[in-house]
Amino acid sequence: MYNADMAKHVIDMSEAEATRDFTSLLARVREGAEVVIKDGTRPVAVVRPAEPMSGCSQNLFASPESTARRPRPMRISPRMWQPPSRAIANH
16 A cells, blocks of 8 residues: 555656666665656656565475476477578578
8 A cells, every 4th residue: 555655765767867877776776765767757667676575486486386387498390490501501
């Protein structure tokens, strides 16, 4: 829930300033601030501290079940494959 105390930690920053001093932006976020990056008056991004992962979430990445949810590796169609020597010669 957003409250007045949180508003004290919201910092507006231009795109140029964020690009020029990204280290400072991250330092402020690490201290708990929320940084709103703007293009003129239009907000384009919000950078806020990440919530720490719970033990349960960390274990999910290591569990065997999580591998079933990972994307499968890309496969090359036999029609598109060519031997490396031919690929190099065609380059």
